[in-house]
Amino acid sequence: MNKVRVAVLGYGHLGKWHCQKVEANSDMAQFVAIVEKFPQGQEAAKANHPHVRVVSDIKDIIQDIDAAFIVTPTSTHFELVSYLLENGKHVFCEKPVCSNDLESKKLAEIAKNKNLILQVGHSERFHEAWEILKEKFSSLPTPFTVRINRLAAFKGRATDVDVVQDLAIHDLDLLMFLFAPRPVSINAHGFKIRTDKWDHASIHVEMEKGCQAIITVGRNHVKEIRDLEVFSKDGAIYVDLFNNKIYEASSSQFSDGAFVKEDSYTKRDHLLLEHKAFYQSILKGSPTVVDLKAGLNAVHLVDCSLKSMDQLNPVTVNIHG
Numbered sequence: 001m002n003k004v005r006v007a008v009l010g011y012g013h014l015g016k017w018h019c020q021k022v023e024a025n026s027d028m029a030q031f032v033a034i035v036e037k038f039p040q041g042q043e044a045a046k047a048n049h050p051h052v053r054v055v056s057d058i059k060d061i062i063q064d065i066d067a068a069f070i071v072t073p074t075s076t077h078f079e080l081v082s083y084l085l086e087n088g089k090h091v092f093c094e095k096p097v098c099s100n101d102l103e104s105k106k107l108a109e110i111a112k113n114k115n116l117i118l119q120v121g122h123s124e125r126f127h128e129a130w131e132i133l134k135e136k137f138s139s140l141p142t143p144f145t146v147r148i149n150r151l152a153a154f155k156g157r158a159t160d161v162d163v164v165q166d167l168a169i170h171d172l173d174l175l176m177f178l179f180a181p182r183p184v185s186i187n188a189h190g191f192k193i194r195t196d197k198w199d200h201a202s203i204h205v206e207m208e209k210g211c212q213a214i215i216t217v218g219r220n221h222v223k224e225i226r227d228l229e230v231f232s233k234d235g236a237i238y239v240d241l242f243n244n245k246i247y248e249a250s251s252s253q254f255s256d257g258a259f260v261k262e263d264s265y266t267k268r269d270h271l272l273l274e275h276k277a278f279y280q281s282i283l284k285g286s287p288t289v290v291d292l293k294a295g296l297n298a299v300h301l302v303d304c305s306l307k308s309m310d311q312l313n314p315v316t317v318n319i320h321g
């Protein structure tokens with residue numbers, strides 16, 4: 001295979017950007033179709049991509065593709081991922097890969113023994129900051145504390161799901177991706193402010209070796225905040241994900257006499273990097289960057305958080321692998 005024949009499923013807020021990235025990777029991808037269920041989205045897709053087929057059902061083009069990007073609402077992911085895998089297609093599915101632990105179990109069973117790529121769209125893994133800090137994070141003295149904030153003013157988007165599935169899933173995945181101690185239990189609480197779903201959540205994660213994380217997410221905040229901090233006996237590391245800055249306060253002064261060191265890193269096109277990684281896995285056998293196991297573990301932490309919020313009790317976590 002020289003080029004991967006692809007379809008994008010869902011021409012909504014994010015689907016439009018995925019279509020743009022398919023076109024930007026024309027050396028590795030052949031853009032076969034856009035699958036959009038509703039007429040308004042279909043018209044917009046046709047206008048913006050006049051040379052691409054636009055259909056309303058994946059079944060209409062399943063024979064003509066090697067892979068698909070699923071960018072439809074979360075509630076549809078399980079059915080679409082299952083259908084594509086059953087038909088021997090590689091899949092890129094936006095986060096969350098499915099809605100809950102029950103679907104996770106069924107999906108793991110369907111994907112078993114299939115020699116197909118399944119990449120999950122945990123785009124927050126692609127910050128350059130994590131490459132810069134990888135060694136520091138892996139050699140942190142334990143116990144340490146992680147604090148992550150992802151807050152924004154109300155935009156009215158993704159209100160079909162809780163803020164845990166929409167936003168906290170990024171941070172629950174980052175926690176497992178960046179730090180070695182595994183989560184062991186979750187104690188979370190939240191508020192339903194504007195919708196009948198959780199609009200705000202504070203998720204306290206107990207990790208191995210006495211480490212802790214506090215993840216705060218909200219979609220009805222007064223301003224936009226995205227940051228991550230780590231505290232240990234060696235000092236503090238603060239990452240401002242909006243302004244692409246890293247600050248460090250060590251246990252001693254830096255060589256220039258300063259108590260705080262400031263660095264910046266390059267802002268990158270995460271979606272483009274995700275697309276490139278997906279094609280390279282299919283065409284060259286490169287390792288999958290965010291595989292199904294990682295996607296399912298993130299869904300499990302979401303499930304535990306929601307259970308804890310509903311029951312107002314800590315919930316035990318069972319991470320796989």
Ligand SMILES: NC(=O)c1ccc[n+]([C@@H]2O[C@H](COP(=O)([O-])OP(=O)(O)OC[C@H]3O[C@@H](n4cnc5c(N)ncnc54)[C@H](O)[C@@H]3O)[C@@H](O)[C@H]2O)c1
Pocket residue numbers: 009010011012013014015035036037038041056070071072073074076094095096121122123124157158166
């Ligand atoms: N990685 C990230 O940072 C990130 C950011 C935003 C959204 N997302 C994820 O992307 C997904 C889509 O989010 P969005 O904001 O673009 O939603 P959206 O509602 O704007 O768009 C979804 C589109 O899918 C279409 N659709 C629904 N069912 C379909 C089906 N069966 N077949 C084809 N089309 C169908 C809808 O008509 C709509 O146009 C969600 O799972 C969300 O969690 C990820």
